[in-house]
Amino acid sequence: MDVQNAFLQGNLNEEIYMELPSGLHNQGEHQSKHDYTLFTKQQDMLFINLLVYVDDILIIGNDNKAINSLKTYLHQTFRIKDLEEPKYFLGIEVARTSSGILLSQRKYVLELISDSGLSGCKPNSIPIEQNTKLTSQEFNDSTKSPKEDPQLQDHSKCQRLVVRLIYLIITRPDINYVVQILSQFMHSPKQSHMDAVIKVVKYLKGSLRLGLFLKGNLDLTTFCDSDWGSYPMTRKSLTGFCIKLGKSLISWKTKKTIHSISIFSRGRI
Template sequence: MGIKHYSDGSIERYKATLVVKSFTQREGFDYVDTFSSVAKHVFIRTFVTVASVCDWTLHQMDIHNAFLHGDLHEEIYMNLPPGLQRQGGIQYAVFESSYMTKRSPTVTSLSQRKYVLELVSDSGLSACKPSIIPVEQNSKLITQEYDRAISSSEMDPPLEDASHYQRLVGRLIYLTMTQPNISYAIHILSQFMHGSKQSHMDVAVKVIKYLKGCPGLGLLLSRNANLDVTACCDSNWGTCPMTRRSLTGFCVKLGETLIS
């Protein structure tokens, strides 16, 4: 169960949601079509940048779409989740994270400080020593299949439960919205969502330690009237230790603001 508050801290309303095991559904039997409207990070940054330059006033609203509020035409049966009792209602905790914005005459600051602090706390790293970098230079992560091919998996065992790693990386992917400085590390970690190893988890934990040292770091959206698009790119030849492919990085700026 969640609680939505007004800006003064008073309670506006209580919220609850019911989550079902959608991963057990079969295409063509339990459902036919899927749809979910998702805004890309580039669009959000671009929109907020243009709004900042044009001095627009932004408003947030909830949209009831068919994905979340569709009508059910079938009878649905389900078992109560473990630990819940029949006492008139089913409650789940719903955690929402919002962007924190600060405006000045020249820039708009966009950050997810509250989200970072919750992530550090949930990972049990509130008392750890912060790291000054998100990932070690020349760090090479490889798959379990590559380990078996070269017979070197004894010092880097696979994770017994990969779900914790998957959830952690998923939360870090969401954080790249306002912290593109961790994009490279998250790009590498997201390649090992299946077949995760201890070395992958160690790098993910290091990213959390890095975020602990800069929870309020975010994007500065310039209010300069210049909206020219510029792009820069670079590549590191033969970076991947398994395929020997090169890794290319790029950045795109709208005026003085980084949007991609």
Template sequence: MRKYGYCQSNSDHTLFLKHRQSKVTTLIVYVDDMIITGDDTDEISRLQEQLSTEFEMKNLRGLKYFLGIEVARSRKGIFLSQRKYVLDLLTEVGLLECKPMDTPIVKNHRLGEYSNQVPADKVRYQRLVGKLIYLSHTRPDIAYAVGVVSQFMRNPSEDHMGAVVRILCYLKSSPGKRLMFSKNAHLNIEGYTDADWAGNILDRKSTSGYFTFVGGNLVT
């Protein structure tokens, strides 16, 4: 990619960018899958030809599915979802037929680490929370709950596992909920943040929350 004039991102080493005549071409790669996009159609065609001389490649045309993320397009913009990912996860843990929950976490929960807590399966807990962390990329509605359960990865209890199961039961109520990136005429960056005050019941630390918009679309 460097030979073809692309710069490797310092924040994500799988991302390569090339600016040419006020246009940009982007390539991101994961093992043997890659996405090529941008507004420089000539450069995109040239890059595809150059890469095909280096590797055996197949062009799948418009992006529809990548690493568990489903992509759909409309006149309003692009929709990202992980419906299949959610259903596969529920099937894996035996909760596909569970009763859906209205919220991903109990209001005013008192999750913490206590001396009398009953230990949970640590490996299973870490695996499930890891999958939920990845899912929260397109499901910001579970981000807070996932942030809470991820605090107990080192020493999970049955109460913590119960909180994870509740998140899964919440997902059953809307497995196909989508995140929309609409077409807007600007790339303004807006950020919002807030925190509770001494919300942690054990060390009295505050918990922060934030979200960032680029061009009117939620990115973090």
């Protein structure tokens, strides 16, 4: 759903403090403490989730009558356009099939490739080569001199590309590892960092069809692992985990740990 006549570009000269109106709470919706844009309602077997982003609203639930009642209430309060089943939401394409739902950002990737000037480039088969060590030191290894890996004169292009790649992780966990590494050097990127970013974009060109496929199954499985102190500058470990609901990947993360650890277990919940 889309709220009509929402003015998003107003010029404000004062600091504005806002408190959410009580309207949704009157309908039995509870605001999530982990994500303030998410409202949930659950009664017995009924559940409804409502997600708000500025003037865009996404409603998910298991009872069409309750959903229509909520939509009627919203229509009475605001002028809202009902777009029916979502096909495109915040840059994410939603494709429904008989076996599940595919979430992808193909259009977003095409725009990223075009804005990078790489529409005519040859695709890469992998986002980063194995054992690649990126650092902020004067040189990356003993075979390179500082002149071969200079600081970028214009940081903005590299920084802008990495920020766009971070948003792409929403449906592309296959680039999560390399993007979290690149994001550590954005305060002062070097040519080697820019080269790595370009390789990721070339990889995206060759993998446009990839996304997240969600299929109904309630078996929860988790995997996690660590690379045992491989970060070259501090010798800290990189730890990663992923969580699946059935065969659907629903949560994942890669982060640098405070202390080096040997290895995590792998198993089921």
